Amino acid sequence: MNNTTLKEIASQLGISITTVSKALKGYSDVNEKTKKAVIELANQLNYKPNSFAVNLRTKESKTIGLIIPTIVHHFFSNVIKGILEEAEKRDYMVIILQSNEKVELEKKQINLLLNKRVDGILISLSNETDDFKHLNSILFNNTPLVLFDKIAKIVNCSKVMINDRKAAYDAVCYLIKKGYKKIAHFRGSYLPQNSIDRFLGYKKALEDNNIPYDPALVFVCENNDDFKDGYENAKKIITEQLNFDAIFAVTDLVAIGTIQYLNETGISIPKQVAVLGFSNWFMSSVISPALSTIDQPGFEMGKKSAAILFDEINLKKNNLPVTFQTIELETKLIERKTT
C-alpha cells in the first residue's frame, strides 16, 4: 500500500498536521491558498485517508456481510444482484461468504464477520442448521441481522421470504384443477423451513380437494444436488410402477432432473406425467418441454432484505428503536408446457 500520511503532506508544505487535516475536510478556518496547496499535493501523492483509522473513529465499517448456502445457483445469484444494487446506492460494500450448506461453516463465518465488525449481516440458512445460538450471538452483539429465504421463525430479527406454504398450496390446487389426481411430491430435505412449508402446502391442497394423501408418493431429495435428486427420484417412482399422473418438485432443478429422466425413457410430458417446478430459473424456459413453475422473486428478495438491513443500521446509528419486519414477497404461477 502507498502510505502517504497527513504528516508527509504537512512536512512537505511546512504546515501543521491539523491544518492539513482541516484543509482536506474543507474547514473554513484554513485559507483558500493553503487549502488548494494541500489538496494538490494530496492528489499528487495519491493520498488516501486511512480507512482503518476512519473506522476506529466512526465505528462504522460501511461493510455488510452476506452468508448464503451456495453460489452457483440462479436464485441466489439474483438475490446477490439485488443486495449489491442496494449496497452500491449507499456506497456500502458486501463481504460474501458461502456456507456450502454446512452449519459449522456458517458459525465460523458469523464469527469472522462479527470480528470484522461489519455494520450488519444478511443470512440465508444452510440445510443443516437446526439450532440458532450462533444467530443469537449476532443479536447479542447488537449487530443488525436480516434473514431471507431460508429463515428460522424463532430468531428475533427481520425476515424476508415468500409464503412457501401458500405458493405450494396454490400450485397443487392448479394441478388438481387441470385434472391431475395422483400427484407425487419430490420434497426438499427435512430441516429447511421452506422445504417443510412446501410439503405442508402440498398436503393441505390434497386434503382440501378430498384427495387422500399418500406418503408413498412423497420422495425426499437428500443429496444436496437437486438435478441428481430429481433424476434419481424420477427413476425410483417409475421403477416402483406407482400410480401417479403429476410430479410437484421442490425446485426447478429437481424438476429438470426429473424431466431429463422422463425424456430419456420416452415418457411423454405432460401427456403421461405433468411436472411442476418451483423458483423459475432461467433455464426452465429453454428446456424441452418448457417447465411450468412458480416464480420466486430472487432479485426483489435481495433488494428488500438489504433495504431493511440498511434501515436498521441507520436507526441504530441514530439510537432510534428498531421494529423487526417480516416481509412476504408475492409469487406467481408460470404456465408453460409441462402441465
Next chain:
Amino acid sequence: MNNTTLKEIASQLGISITTVSKALKGYSDVNEKTKKAVIELANQLNYKPNSFAVNLRTKESKTIGLIIPTIVHHFFSNVIKGILEEAEKRDYMVIILQSNEKVELEKKQINLLLNKRVDGILISLSNETDDFKHLNSILFNNTPLVLFDKIAKIVNCSKVMINDRKAAYDAVCYLIKKGYKKIAHFRGSYLPQNSIDRFLGYKKALEDNNIPYDPALVFVCENNDDFKDGYENAKKIITEQLNFDAIFAVTDLVAIGTIQYLNETGISIPKQVAVLGFSNWFMSSVISPALSTIDQPGFEMGKKSAAILFDEINLKKNNLPVTFQTIELETKLIERKTT
C-alpha cells in the same frame, strides 16, 4: 455493536489495561490465575478485539476485493466459488462488486476498494473498458492485482485466462472436420480481449483450411444480453437467407438463444444447421438438443487467480520480489447433440 473494551475488563478486575492485553495474548509474565480471570470475563462480556485497531497495527485487512462484470452468470458464479474456497482456507474475506459491464462503475469500485485498503484485488474487466489508467492506479498504490478471464494484455500484473484464440481455432477446425463448410460466427462485442480472440481463432481456422472468410457470416452480439443476441442473430441470418451450415457462438447463452429460434422455426439441429457454444454452462447439457461446446474451467480459474493473489500478498508482506505470472488454463471440446 457490543463494545466491551480492555478498559472495562481491567476496571472490573482491578488490574491494568496492559495486564489485560498481555493476558489475552497469553504472555508468560502474567500469572495463570490472572490470565484465567481475564479470559473468563472477556468471554462472559463477549469481548472481541477491535478489528479496526488490529488493522491499524498490522496494516492488513485480511480482505480482498473482487470486481466482476455480472453476477447472474453460470461461469462467473463458478469463478466466485473457486475464489471463496481459496479465501476460506486462509481465513480471508472477499468483498464482491458487480461492474455491470460499465467502466465508470469499475473505476468507482476500484477506488472504494483502495480506500478500504484491501490486501489485494481480482478483476475481470467490463465490456466497456478500453483504457487502463484505473488499473494502473492499483499498481501505483502497490496493491497486488490479478486479472482473470477478461484481461488487458498491457497491464503489468498477473493474469489467469484460457487461450481463447486456440480454443476457438480448435472448435472451428472440429466443425470443419465434421464436414461443415459454411460456418457463421455470432461474435461478442468489439472490446473484450476474449471476444476478439475467439473471432481471430475462428478466422484463422477457416484460412488454414482453405475456406474463404466471409464477413457477411459474422454477426455481432451487442445487447449485453446473450440469449437475446443469439435469438435475434439467428433470426437475422435465417431471414437474410444466407448460405450456411453451422454457427459458432461466442458463448453458450448465445448458442442457446440461437437454438431457441431454430427450434421455434422448425429448423433441424444439427441436420440443417449445427450449433457450437463456448463455456459449458450446466444448462447446455439439459436443453434439447444438448449443446456441443467448449468447457471453460471457471471454478479452476477462480481458485488459480485467488491462489496467485494470496501468494503475491504474502511476498509483499515479507518484502520479497514478485514475478508476475500469465496462466493459461486448459479448455476442452464437449461433443453433444448439436454438431
